Amino acid sequence: MRSKILRLLESNSRLSSKEIAVMLGLPHDQVAQEISRMEQERIILGYSTLINWEKAGEEQVAALIDVKVTPQQDVGFDEVAARIYRYPEVKSVFLMSGGYDLSVLVQGNNLKEVADFVARKLATLEHVQSTVTHFILKRYKQDGILFDDQEADRRQVVQP
Amino acid sequence: MTVTGRFDPQKYISPVVKGLKPSGIRRFFELVANTQGVISLGVGEPDFVTPWHIRAACVESLEKGYTMYSSNYGTPELRRAIADYLEERFGLSYHPEKEILVTIGASEAVDLALRTILCQGDEALIPEPCYVSYQPVTQLCGGVPVMVPTSRTRDFTVSAAELEKYITPRTKALILCYPNNPTGAVLGREDMLALARLAEQYNLLVVADEIYAELRYDGPPVSFASLPGMQERTILISGFSKAFAMTGWRIGYVAAHPEFLAAMVKIHQYTILCAPIMSQMAALEALRNGRSDVARMVEQYDQRRRLVVSRLREMGLDCFEPRGAFYVFPSITATGLTSEEFASRLLQEERVAVVPGGAFGPSGEGFIRCSYAASLQELTEALNRMERFVARRMKYSKAVAHA
């Protein structure tokens, strides 16, 4: 039951617990309880909205930064990651396999802001060996959703 | 000397064609096309776009130059894949070379089947409300459509006892479409067995349009042809349009006794030649690797189905629970409107398109067909609008009743 509820919420977080209950053919109170439990257990971490900021008329600049960390005996990746993710400018941090260690998504109001953040805050952190900054130029698809939906509904309105 | 009058095309058109009634849906279509901002629940096709890997298979076939005719029957690979699918899914055993023909959608298969079996004056039993093509195609074949009413009391399933009342010495075939368009009704095993006994007793052929077979919400699908003794007397029709969201590809198939099939191929080879090869390539990919896509879409239809039924009931409309296809068929008599009035006022007042039930046969009067092949957002908005409309109508009809 949990995974069915989660899948529905993942595709549309605005569904009410009542709607979810009806859609899954389950008792409402059971679904509501399960959702609040999953919130408490931090299985459900939040309900966010995917926004096309460009279309909303607000400039947003984001960059993906590859961070290499100097291996240390006593300091693990988790601690370095924690020092990075505490900054509010940092939207996500992932530990990566391959050529670098941490992938950091930084967001700002303009190019300079992001560049400054990398130069002053990120690159100067202890144990950070190097950074490579990739600015995001255009978003095509995020979290499974297309920004410019070329597959919008084009069916005729009435059909047998 | 010949007197040349004004050229009158009507004089040249066959009386049979002239006699065909225009589709009730078409008429409604004009009205909808002229209204802005409409949310449509009037569509008889999936809201999903064909899964990408299926489209990609077509693109790849074009890149490789598959632009030629195929065998009249369809490509051997596709026929084999269809045979395997029918075996695995329904326990049916059809010979891929002698008993399967790939057609231009289930539509062509219906046409082929009826043209192959109906002679002038032969009667075909057609439970209604039903898909709009059976009656006119029967008429085009010179056959006589005998419409058999079904009703809400039996959740729009047809009973053998009821059908038997309509059987005459000229009855040749029974056309069955379950899961049903427009009602979403399915047949239980008992009902199917009773129909099978009836077919045997009266030596009827069964044309089974099972295009919605995959879209079942109460367990695995059952094919009429899989009932004891039924495979030889069933012409099984299906296709890719609904289950794989492939309406525009125009690809379907018919499976039947080799002698029926050979007869149908004769018509097909002269009128169609073959189904488009690029669509056949896509269909092959669908059968080979698209089964999980079907499961994903069916799960979503099922969730929407429950939501729509629940909302319609909350509005005070009587609505039986459909167990197949992607339609609900609620009664709108509580609003005091006919189904045509309901549909056109709903369209004008709230800009939601549904299809009046009468378009699918006289027993559909008093009902509307709503498709839940629409995104959850659209569906929810359409239901909100419908709720407002129904509440207004109910208040009004109560006031009239008390006056």
Ligand SMILES: Cc1ncc(COP(=O)(O)O)c(C=O)c1O
């Ligand atoms: C019951 C039924 N049969 C056949 C068809 C036609 O299907 P196809 O696209 O395969 O021609 C439809 C389409 O709406 C249908 O509802």
